[in-house]
Amino acid sequence: MFANYWQSTLNRYFSRVFLLWIGSVTVIVTFVMGLIDMAEFSRRTVTATRVGFAEIIQMVCLKIPNHIQMLMPFVVLIAAIICLSRLNRSQEVIVARGFGVSVWQIASGLSLVILGLSLFTLAVINPMASLMSYKQEQMEQRIFAGRDIAVTVFEDGVWIRENTVDRSSIINAQRIVPTHKLFENVSFQNFSKDYDFIDRIDAKSAIIKDKIWYLKDVTVFPNKQERYQKEQLQLKTDLTFEKILNSNLEPKYISFWMLPDYIDVLEKSGLSSLPYRMYWHAFFGRIGFMMSLMFLAAAFTMRPPRQGYATVLTILAIASGLILHFFSDIVYALGLARRLPLLVAVWAPAITVMLLSSTLILHLEEA
Structure with missing residues (x-):
């Protein structure tokens, strides 16, 4: 049932719309973060007369890939809410459900898009982000007095x-x-x-x-x-x-593919590898978290328009996603502090959101 839907023209259409919104939200969020970084670097370089505008722009651009991969859950949530809300208001979701397509199938089909984007992020964006973040850090050290x-x-x-x-x-x-x-x-x-x-x-x-x-x-x-x-x-x-x-390298300066070897070297040297192991596992946890956010967005936005409260439900979806994102940060910090086992700290947010989303979707399907 799910495999047939994933290969259907309808799923390809919904996926194209979803990808379009992911791209649009990514551009907007990246632009806003770039403006914030530019304002911050400009403020810090007021007293540094040798720092030109070109160097500020360079530092801002070097941070973009890292912003993209770190803000991807937020981007996915906003894009999913906008995409499904518009499809629902235009009656396209209503027609699809009238032909026997369930909310589970629609959400799972869009989750395949998230999986593909996650693999692209690991293969392309993450190596770029680690290299460019390290260069940006070196520029920042040189400009802002550096370290001894x-x-x-x-x-x-x-x-x-x-x-x-x-x-x-x-x-x-x-x-x-x-x-x-x-x-x-x-x-x-x-x-x-x-x-x-x-x-x-x-x-x-x-x-x-x-x-x-x-x-x-x-x-x-x-x-x-x-x-x-x-x-x-x-x-x-x-x-x-x-x-x-x-003073050791931060995990974000090491690409996903190089982390296992670096972790082995750290353990042989006697240094703690916990932050690096958590960072590596967090890539997989983030994929699960984004997929669960997809189902959460579906649970809030795919209700029949005649029931009303569309704006309230959209606000609730965004607020719930942000709260759960902060919850994931807290759980991750507890894992770094060794208060929680590594796998629990990485996967608890994704499992929690998925259980909540499943409950809401089951209620939606019965309505």
Whole structure:
């Protein structure tokens, strides 16, 4: 029954209309977000005389793909409400239901459009968004004073770049033990402010306390001198253990396809991979959430026009979608805080919305 409807001319027609509204709402929402970003960047660059309008436009454009993928649930909800409301008012839905097409079939057919858009987002928009967001972040750091620390994770451990008053250091730790705030097998490459090599320091372990590196079992390789060993060594730093953990790449800078390998590297290095695992699973949860929003929109907008209250129901549909979207953000935050299991935090919003939508549609079908 569903397969026959999905292949029907009617479903293709409804899907084209739905796609048209998704495109229209996406353009409008993206334009509004671009104006907001432009106003924000303009405000922040008032005192930066070297920043031109072209750079502001570039930063705004670099954020667009990320806006599209993050606002896709909101776009789908608004587009579904507008599309189904217009089809219902023009009697096209009424005629389709008169020929035996159920609300379930119409909503499921449009859900296939959402599935296709989601796959396109993962294949095309997400890699673009991760790359462009990272470039935008680099521009923002350069324009707005930047950071003195950069953390990168590779197969051979965690790499940290630190700039202090009297030196620049490239630090490599093969493993981090968060429970003890301990760095294992640490190597420091120290340079002067003129980028002249000073020395290399290897240590079996290191900790940071009161803005001082405490190194144990140390071997020092001075420039043009013989190496020597020390049991302990202290180096001043502006870092803290928490700053290092929080300076790692944000999940949004890594594409969906590269996240599994990055998660493996993080776990080998001893860093927490929970935000990245949740971000990866959230892509699938977002697809389910958008499909459930499609059924929610159908439950509110596909009632016979003679029953009235069309405007009230449309407002209720938008309000319900926004409330459920905030609910999904709260549940996601609880998952990051380890208050909820990962799969529950990712899938609870989609399941909740689907159960609510199913109840409303069952009531609608009986009416």
